[in-house]
Amino acid sequence: MSNSPPSPSENEPSKASGVHPVELLDHVEVECEALLGSGELTIGRLGKLAKGDVITLDKSPADPVDIRVNGKVIARGEIVTVEDRFAIRLSQIG
Secondary structure, X not given: OOOOOOOOOOOOOXXXXXXXXHHHHOOOOOOXXXXXXXXXXXXHHHHHOOOOOOOOOOOOOOXXXXXXXXXXXXXXXXXXEEOOEEEEEEEEEO
């Protein structure tokens, strides 16, 4: 039987620093992407693509857009505009 003190819970702030372990990651940047849909092209068509060509995707404009962080879907939402930029209004998280 050991007399060592219990280890701190992962959900409690560190007593030494007063900072929750998750807060140590707050400054880390991750890649965030909005995936409109996907499609398939033959190598032949890919080589012949030109300005103005249209690639049909597998989703309709009414379908939610997938939000991916580091390649993993973390949310879904609809495309909106904010001033002169595209944005996503989240409808589902997780």
